[in-house]
Amino acid sequence: MKYSFRIGSAWGIPIELHFTFTLLIAAVFALSLWSLSFYTFFIVLFLFVFVVFHELAHSIVARRYGIKVRKIVLYPIGGVSEIEELPDNPSQEWRMAVAGPATSLVLGLALLIISLILSPQLFPAIITFAVTGNFLFDLAILNVLLGIFNLIPAFPMDGGRVFRALLAERMKYSDATRYAVNLGRLLGVIMVVVGFVFNFLLILVGLFVYIGASEEGEQTIISTKLAGVRVKDVMQLEVGYVNPQQTLSEALEIMFKNRYHDVLVENENVFEGIITWNELMKIEAHQRDAIRVEQMPLKKISIYSDESILEANKIIIREKIDLIPVVARENPSKVVGTLTSEAIANAYEQVRTR
Numbered sequence: 001m002k003y004s005f006r007i008g009s010a011w012g013i014p015i016e017l018h019f020t021f022t023l024l025i026a027a028v029f030a031l032s033l034w035s036l037s038f039y040t041f042f043i044v045l046f047l048f049v050f051v052v053f054h055e056l057a058h059s060i061v062a063r064r065y066g067i068k069v070r071k072i073v074l075y076p077i078g079g080v081s082e083i084e085e086l087p088d089n090p091s092q093e094w095r096m097a098v099a100g101p102a103t104s105l106v107l108g109l110a111l112l113i114i115s116l117i118l119s120p121q122l123f124p125a126i127i128t129f130a131v132t133g134n135f136l137f138d139l140a141i142l143n144v145l146l147g148i149f150n151l152i153p154a155f156p157m158d159g160g161r162v163f164r165a166l167l168a169e170r171m172k173y174s175d176a177t178r179y180a181v182n183l184g185r186l187l188g189v190i191m192v193v194v195g196f197v198f199n200f201l202l203i204l205v206g207l208f209v210y211i212g213a214s215e216e217g218e219q220t221i222i223s224t225k226l227a228g229v230r231v232k233d234v235m236q237l238e239v240g241y242v243n244p245q246q247t248l249s250e251a252l253e254i255m256f257k258n259r260y261h262d263v264l265v266e267n268e269n270v271f272e273g274i275i276t277w278n279e280l281m282k283i284e285a286h287q288r289d290a291i292r293v294e295q296m297p298l299k300k301i302s303i304y305s306d307e308s309i310l311e312a313n314k315i316i317i318r319e320k321i322d323l324i325p326v327v328a329r330e331n332p333s334k335v336v337g338t339l340t341s342e343a344i345a346n347a348y349e350q351v352r353t354r
């Protein structure tokens with residue numbers, strides 16, 4: 001199911017709105033109608049334009065390091081850049097993470113300077129961070145706050161990633177994560193305690209920070225464990241194949257028998273590729289008896305048995321497939337097994353509960 005829809009794109013990166021975001025905008029609009037004051041509505045709307053700039057900064061740096069950015073999605077709590085994979089190297093990771101807050105700060109300060117040149121009487125409001133009713137000025141302050149908030153060295157904020165990456169340049173990635181998670185939890189607890197005394201909102205932020213830090217920690221521990229699991233540890237023996245001369249109906253039959261959405265194509269023990277469910281479904285039912293597998297586009301995807309299943313998982317997600325043929329490194333045209341998304345999910349469950 002699709003919970004977000006596309007509103008545009010920049011530098012080839014699709015920008016989408018999550019449906020909860022439209023609910024937020026609708027709610028703010030309704031409140032504005034009620035009070036007949038649209039100031040907050042426009043501030044919220046414009047702030048999110050600047051959130052897009054913040055996310056684009058992350059995405060553009062990611063792309064410069066050759067990391068594919070799938071899309072940017074706007075949620076009521078902010079934007080998220082969905083990237084294909086995390087950078088392997090810490091110096092890339094912190095640059096990527098710092099680009100967002102840096103952009104917010106630079107844009108915020110630029111807006112601040114412009115608004116102060118236009119209305120110098122607002123100068124004292126800088127210290128109080130008060131809402132002034134001056135559109136440019138308030139937007140500037142919000143951007144500065146967005147930048148500062150994201151620099152807090154705790155997951156899930158950008159600052160948590162920056163902090164971990166800087167540590168990871170000096171120690172093991174898993175140790176760096178543990179320190180970053182602990183600092184994040186500590187900051188979360190401090191915020192909750194301080195929040196009880198000063199500001200209720202801070203309690204919520206503190207809880208959000210505490211949970212975010214813990215989740216990131218668990219996620220990294222799981223990935224580290226999963227990275228140690230090899231394809232050959234969880235692969236199955238061949239789950240059935242078709243040869244290129246067979247018809248699509250026969251291929252479909254094997255898919256149903258295997259309960260997997262794709263099927264492996266072999267010609268006299270030589271691996272030719274896989275035929276996917278999506279390709280098969282493009283052919284109308286009454287034609288499937290007449291068309292042979294070799295007439296279809298095959299995906300020539302495979303993985304070596306000694307690779308990590310994390311690598312396999314990336315391929316499965318990227319190619320939207322259900323199984324990957326496993327081939328021998330010495331002879332890549334010989335299939336030695338099949339790795340299914342189900343087997344990866346099982347391995348994930350196992351390391352999670354262990």
Ligand SMILES: [Zn+2]
Nearest residue numbers: 100101150158
């Ligand atoms: Zn960010």
